[in-house]
Amino acid sequence: MYRHGARRLDQHRSRFALWAPNCREVALELQDESVHSLQATGDGWFNLDLDCPSDTSYRFVIDGRVRVPDPASRRQFGDVHGFSRVVDHDAYEWRHSAWQGRPWHETVIYEVHAGLLGGFTGIEAMLPHLVQLGVTALELMPLGEFPGRRNWGYDGVLPFAPDGSYGTPEQLKHLIDSAHGMGLMVFIDVVYNHFGPDGNYLGQYAADFFREDRHTPWGAAIDFRRPQVRDFFCENALMWLLDYRVDGLRLDAVHAIGDDAFLIELAERVRAAVEPGRHVHLVLENEDNRASLLQQGYEAQWNDDGHNALHVLLTGESEGYYADFAEDATAKLATCLSQGFVFQGQTDRRGQARGEPSEHLSPLSFVLFLQNHDQVGNRAFGERLAAMANEDALKAATLLLLLCPMVPLLFMGEEWGSRQPFLFFTDHHGELADAVREGRRNEFAEFSRFADAQQLTCIPDPNAVETFASSQPDLEPAHQPQQRAWLTFYRTLLRLRQRELVPALPGSRSLGAEALAPGALSAGWRLGDGRLLRIDINLGSEVVATGARSPAGDLLCAHRVSEEDYRQGVLPSHSAQAVLEIAP
Known part of the structure; x- marks a missing residue:
């Protein structure tokens, strides 16, 4: 199933494979400094079967001069420029191996x-x-x-x-x-x-x-x-x-x-x-x-x-x-x-x-x-x-x-x-850090907020430790x-959502949506069990009438919509309601 990279053949041997169509020879260098030649097998492939334990560190030597990690490395030692490691994925014992996932809905x-x-x-x-x-x-x-x-x-x-x-x-x-x-x-x-x-x-x-x-x-x-x-x-x-x-x-x-x-x-x-x-x-x-x-x-x-x-x-x-x-x-x-x-x-x-x-x-x-x-x-x-x-x-x-x-x-x-x-x-x-920093700032040069070019220097440096630290959520x-x-x-x-909607989501279809006013609209769906779901939302600052769309059904949930608002068919500013109705 896998051809790229290193994979375990059994408890003792691993197969190493590299697609390197633009080189003449490839060798495998282990961390103990031993070197083993890979065999060219056609179509740019080089392969080697070798006795080595799991977690062996290795890298490839290209044409006797360039040392590179495995592009399909399963684990690295020493960041992206260091040695790759052989990983035995079968060694982990899954506690919940019977898990089959959950349906998308x-x-x-x-x-x-x-x-x-x-x-x-x-x-x-x-x-x-x-x-x-x-x-x-x-x-x-x-x-x-x-x-x-x-x-x-x-x-x-x-x-x-x-x-x-x-x-x-x-x-x-x-x-x-x-x-x-x-x-x-x-x-x-x-x-x-x-x-x-x-x-x-x-x-x-x-x-x-x-x-x-x-x-x-x-x-x-x-x-x-x-x-x-x-x-x-x-x-x-x-x-x-x-x-x-x-x-x-x-x-x-x-x-x-x-x-x-x-x-x-x-x-x-x-x-x-x-x-x-x-x-x-x-x-x-x-x-x-x-x-x-x-x-x-x-x-x-x-x-x-x-x-x-x-x-x-x-x-x-x-x-x-x-x-x-x-x-x-x-x-x-x-x-x-x-x-x-x-x-x-x-x-x-x-x-x-x-x-x-x-x-x-x-x-x-x-x-x-x-x-x-x-x-x-x-x-x-x-x-x-x-x-x-x-x-x-x-x-x-x-x-x-x-x-x-x-x-x-x-x-x-x-x-x-x-x-x-x-x-x-x-x-x-x-130089790469400088390029990333300046490129980041140039992305915003045309925004009105940064009309004064000096303001661009206030944009946090992506490479600063403080930028990472300030992004950590509480x-x-x-x-x-x-x-x-x-x-x-x-x-x-x-x-x-879990109790009222999820069981009925398969087979749901839109019944359309209509703008009621700037920032306000009403949207409806027929759920898979035949019920109708309607959501009315008003993100604007004025009261909006929902008209004939609101009188019937059970109010599933509301934010800033009172019972009186619901009965009268109005949406206050910055409000929303979800209504479930039995289909006629």
């Missing part, structure tokens, strides 16, 4: 950065909190080995090796095992569209991994036309799902991959490899809004369109990509709730057509969120919504997020109204009354 995602929460053991200590909150899926930002000790993970260069600053492969398995024992799924964010700038040696011996006729923001595009390249990433997906028994993958920025055939092949290979009866979920991030992929092996896509419309309504911001949503944001949010994507072929602010029709898809095909690592961390100062939006309006939007039939995603700390910033951080040095927040109120609010909504 039960999913409530909680996204975390492992380093900010104390690594794998620190996250494991949080699991009881997530269960009590009502979360059903823990999503880990990318884990692949990256340079230094601080990174978002999207600059990783060794995607098979969990970063050593987070813990060992065994500790990661223990975290996943413990999560399963508590009924929690675990998803991992994977990056298949590029490698980071520090520690990627592929160009020195496998330049064919890339194609110079097509470029991405990170340089030459990865060449997915080659079977060896497709195998590399498909094997990575299978490693997480089979060796670590994670329940799903979120594929980062697949629009930068530019090869739907590869994405379809990956999904097919995953489905074929997973044992019958086990729930495994594949989720996309895709600026191209390729709705067709959501019927070809992928469960859902992160719905940036929905987030962007909600963000504009909550904050009034209209620069950058929010410019596409600033005009009639309420109508755009209505389109999102009724049809999935806002952009389904329309042109954006750059005059480019984006998206495919999505109205035919289930609401469960879309992951909705108010915050995530991108939407918070890509801000110059990493502000969270609790520090930017009206509190009641934010709670009204949270009601919509957690009670609509789309799959909700929360970002760590959101549930207690955290105001702690989440900043962009790295651990680069020298892990014991509930001693503050306001934070306790937020926690209670989230827990109440998620209990309602």
Whole structure:
């Protein structure tokens, strides 16, 4: 099943394989300084079977002069430039080996950065909190080995090796095992569209991994036309799902991959490899809004369109990509709730057509969120919504997020109204650190907030330890009354979702959404059991009449809507209500 990297053949022997089509010879150097030649076996492959125990440290020597780690290293010793290690994945004894996952419609995602929460053991200590909150899926930002000790993970260069600053492969398995024992799924964010700038040696011996006729923001595009390249990433997906028994993958920025055939092949290979009866979920991030992929092996896509419309309504911001949503944001949010994507072929602010029709898809095909690592961390100062939006309006939007039939995603700390910033951080040095710092500041040069160029120097240095430290959320927040109120609010909504909605989500369909006034709308869905769900939301500052949409049904939940308001069919400012009705 695996060809790339080192794999155990039995208790004594391991097979080492490297695809190096642009070199003449490859040798294996062990940490004891012994050197063993690999045999060229055709199509750029070099292989060696060798007696060596598990946890043996090794690296490859290219043409007798360049020493490089294994690009498919399962564990590193000495960061991305050091030795790789042989890992015996069969050695871990799973305590919950009968776990088969959970169906997609039960999913409530909680996204975390492992380093900010104390690594794998620190996250494991949080699991009881997530269960009590009502979360059903823990999503880990990318884990692949990256340079230094601080990174978002999207600059990783060794995607098979969990970063050593987070813990060992065994500790990661223990975290996943413990999560399963508590009924929690675990998803991992994977990056298949590029490698980071520090520690990627592929160009020195496998330049064919890339194609110079097509470029991405990170340089030459990865060449997915080659079977060896497709195998590399498909094997990575299978490693997480089979060796670590994670329940799903979120594929980062697949629009930068530019090869739907590869994405379809990956999904097919995953489905074929997973044992019958086990729930495994594949989720996309895709600026191209390729709705067709959501019927070809992928469960859902992160719905940036929905987030962007909600963000504009909550904050009034209209620069950058929010410019596409600033005009009639309420109508755009209505389109999102009724049809999935806002952009389904329309042109954006750059005059480019984006998206495919999505109205035919289930609401469960879309992951909705108010915050995530991108939407918070890509801000110059990493502000969270609790520090930017009206509190009641934010709670009204949270009601919509957690009670609509789309799959909700929360970002760590959101549930207690955290105001702690989440900043962009790295651990680069020298010229690369300077380039990253200046590149980060140049990203914001055209924003009105930084009209005075001197203000750009106030943007936190990604490489400073303080930038990382200031992004660490308070892990014991509930001693503050306001934070306790937020926690209670989230827990109440998620209990309602689990009890009243989740059993009826399969087969649910939109009944449309209508703008009532600027910032206010009413959206409806027919659930799988025939009941009707309606959510009315008013993010504006004026009272709005809901008219004929409000008189019947059971008020499931409300924020700032009194019984009298409900009977009269009005929505106060910054309010929301969810209503369940028996279908006529």
